[in-house]
Amino acid sequence: MQKNTCPLAIILASLVLSSVASGVVYYTYCETKFSAEIIEKTVVTVDGRRLLVNGSPFTVKGVCYSPTPPGEGPDFFWWHAQEIYENDFENIRSMGANTIRTYNAGVTYFNDAYYWVYHDDGIPLDSYLWTWQGGGGSFTETYEITPPEGTKSFKTVSANWAGWGIFLANPSAHTINLSGATALKFWVKTTANLKVEIEAPQGNTQTKYISNYGWDGTNNWQEITIPASHWSNLNQVYCPFKITMETSGTFYIDKVRWTGFSPYSDGGIPGGVKILTWGDGYFEARYTGFGPGNVPEGGRCFLTQPSGSYAGWGLFLALPHDHTVDLSGASALKFWVKTPVNLKIEIEAPKGNIQSYYISQFGWDGTNNWQEITIPAENWENLDKVYSPFMITVETNQTFYVDFVRWENFVPPPQHAILENRDILDAAWSQRLYVIMGYWVDRSVDMSKSWVRENLKEGFLKLVNKWKDHPAVLMWAFGNEVDVYPARKENWFSLVQAVAFAAKQVDNNHPVMTVNQDITRIGDPSIGSADENLTSLDIWGVNVYYGSSFGNLFSNYKVKSSKPLLLAEWGCDALDARDNTENQLMQKLYIENLWDEISENLSAENENRVCIGGTVFEWSDEWWKAGNYEIHDNLATWANPNYYDYVAGQNNMNEEWWGIMKLTSLESPVKIPRLAYYALKEKWT
Structure with missing residues (x-):
């Protein structure tokens, strides 16, 4: 949508209106200009169902709504992509829709990884995974149970004894x-x-149980924490993790x-962090040209190859929204570098305040050489509010390499990233679209811990307090x-109740929802998901993929809860997996x-x-969902x-084909409505 420069009269009117106490001033878009109007906040309530x-x-x-364009991944700054969301909102409204659901208007990051040993992305490139067993054993990565992180875990079946490292x-x-x-931290499920x-150094094995x-003897997922102070020789670790079952069983x-x-x-990089580059040149964040064992950590490093007079890169806490991290407990910034020339090192703390040094000073x-x-x-100031924990620049045309950047001897407290810029809500409201404000919760954290629960609640309340008066807000989704x-159901639903109750104390004009996978775990008092357990929760949202019909979903739900039900995800992908052809008609x-x-x-038609x-x-x-951001993959993943x-x-x-709008190409990513778009438009208008 084109927006011309506002006339002076409109700007002056805005200044006058901002002092009016009878309502909240919001700026809304029209076809040719910005305008300002006084709008009372929207009051959304639940009456029965x-x-x-x-x-x-x-x-x-x-x-x-997650409008990631071709070539971008899950860390795309869509909240800042004004041209994308303004055009989208106009088309969404044109089809008769009245609501968009967002997933991450807010999120709490628990970034504690210093060195990854095993997770969904694999093991260090410069390592091998070796196994041992007596009398028989099997070792497999498995999707058969829901793990704390990602989609898979490492399964060991022992006949007499078995392990791996x-x-x-x-x-x-x-x-x-x-x-x-x-x-050293890891999750375990064991009998x-x-x-x-x-092993530190090689040949010197240190043992714990x-x-x-903290293992409580039950066969549930539990996180084990062994303090670094309980190990010795950590400056020369050959084997960072070995685990063995000394009996028969499965873990x-x-x-x-x-x-x-x-x-x-x-x-990789922590959650909520974005890599940005500057200057002309070639940048490769996972450069493997040296090979395993020839870089200080693992098998990759960061290559910067300028084609002009300078080039650099840095890490910024900008996803999904700008926020900061408290590094005041750290002892030092450490990193490895291979460069023929002096390099400039900077941090930004707080945002807008850049502090600089050169490696020759340190x-x-x-x-x-490395x-x-x-x-x-x-040597740094304002470490309690760091926006960029690391920036590095070469001020010539020389190539340099960086590896293993870390702040030493501390784990940062959780960080809350919430929407701070009102533009997206104003743009939605200009089309009279309501927004379901989703707060993303990391499913791998231990929700039995009070500090985890308090930090999640604190972040959610920051989001509620920030936007509770904006007319575009329809509800909150935690x-x-x-x-x-499964191992965290009871702790999760009690947290939902606590968070919803706290939200009601600051905003009683918008309902609170949580979104389940299906209705299976709704209405179960043994895990705290019955109505009497969740008196402050207003709405159940569910993601359901039953095919072409919901079957008995609605009648089954009716006996589980008296709360309203929102179908938060439903639909059909547009790719026929049998022959990998697009099938818009079936969608x-x-x-x-x-x-x-x-x-x-x-219920609006019949209560x-x-x-x-x-x-x-x-x-x-x-x-991006199949891994290659630049190709529209036809890989079916479940x-x-x-x-x-x-x-x-x-x-x-096929996770990459669910849109009712298709993207044309990497070079020119125009969105074209599929038949499903027009089908909904016919029903909604």
């Missing part, structure tokens, strides 16, 4: 310095006490890491499919029928019905027999 907006029954006709032996034996870490070991570090391991704060390593000897640079924490983690037919069934169960509407999954295709293209023993759900 009905949703009321300013006193009138309301049906949610919406889309799940990670050894830094690729291409030859070497060690890593983990003396700056705070603890028996397990032996945990490290999980029963001494699972997941999310093994040494904790601390590492802005850049082989394990031990660089002028040679183009060297570790240490900048003590006392968490998405957190209920699928259209499925979505048409599903909306018809929703319509037949709308005895259970449903307040739905947000179709999803607005536009996301090319199986669902409820859909027409299911073949026994084969996956048929």
Whole structure:
């Protein structure tokens, strides 16, 4: 949408209106200019199973909104992509929709990884995974149970005894310095006490047992923490993790890491952090040209190859929104560098306040060899509010390499990233679209811990307090499919109740919802999900993929809860997995029928019905989900027999093809409506 420069009269009117006390001033878009108007905040309430907006029954006709363009991944700054969301909102409104569902208007980050040993992305490149067993055993990565992190865990079946470990032996034996870490942490699900070991240095094995570090003897997922102070020789670790069952049985391991704060390593970058580059040149964040064993940590480093007079890169706490991290407990910033010239090192603390040094001030000897640079924490200011924990620049055209960037001897407290810029809500309201404000919850954290619960609640309340008076807000949604983690159900639902209750104390004008995977775990008093357990929760949201019909969903739900039900995700992908061809017609037919069934169960039409509407999954295709951001992959990643293209023993759900809008190409990513878009438009207008 084009926006011309505002006339002076409109600007002056805005200044005058901002002092009016009878309402809140919001700026809304029209076809040719910005305008300002006084708008009372929207009051949204629940009456029985009905949703009321300013006193009138309301049906949610919406889309799940994550508009990642081709070539971008899950860390895309869509909240800052004004041209994208303004055009989208206009098209969403044109189809008759009235709501968008967001997933991460707020999020709490628990960034504690210093050195990853085992997680969904694998093991360090310079390591091997070796196993041992007596009398028989099996070792597999498995998707058969829901793990704390990602989608898979490592399963070991022992006949008499069996175990495995990670050894830094690729291409030859070497060690890593983990003396700056705070603890070894991992998740375990086991029928028996397990032996945990490290080898530091090679040949010197140190042994612990999980029963001494919090394992309660039950076969549930539990996080084990062994403080770094309980190990010795951490400056020369050859094996950072070994685990053995000394009896028969089965155990699972997941999310093994040494904790601390590492802005850049082989394990990636922390959640909520974005890599940005500047200057002309070539940048490769996971450069492998040296090979395993020839870089200080793992098998990758960061390559910067300028083509002009300068180039650099840095890490910024900007996802999904700008925020800061408290590094005041750290002892030093450390990193490895290989460079023929002096480099400038900077941090930004707080945002807008850049502090600079050069590596020559901290031990660089002028040679183009790998060297570790240490900048003590006392050399920096404002470490309690760091926006960029690391920036590095070459001021010539020389190539340089960086590896293993970390802040030593501390784990940062959780960080809250919430929407701070009102533009997106104003843009939605200009099209009279309501927004479901989702707060993302990390499903891998231990929700039995009081500090985890308090930090999640604190972050959610920051979001509520910030935007409770904006007229575009329809409701708050705390968490998405957190209920699928069996070992944490009770702690999760009690947290939902606590958070919803706290939200009511500051905002009684918008309902609070949580979104489950299906209705299976709704209405169960044994896990705290019955109505009497969740008196402050207003609405249940569910993500359901039953195929072309919801079947008995609505009648089954009705006996589980008296709360309104929102179909938060539903739909059909547009790719036929049998021959990998686009099938818009089948997507259209499925979505048409599903909306018809929703319509037949709308409480706005009959207060005895259970449903307040739905947000179709999803607005536009996301090319990043299969791993290659620049290709529209046809890889099916999970199986669902409820859909027409299911073949026994084969996956048929294509995560990159769910949009009712298709993306044309990497070079020119225009969005084109699929048949399902027009089908919904016919029903919603």
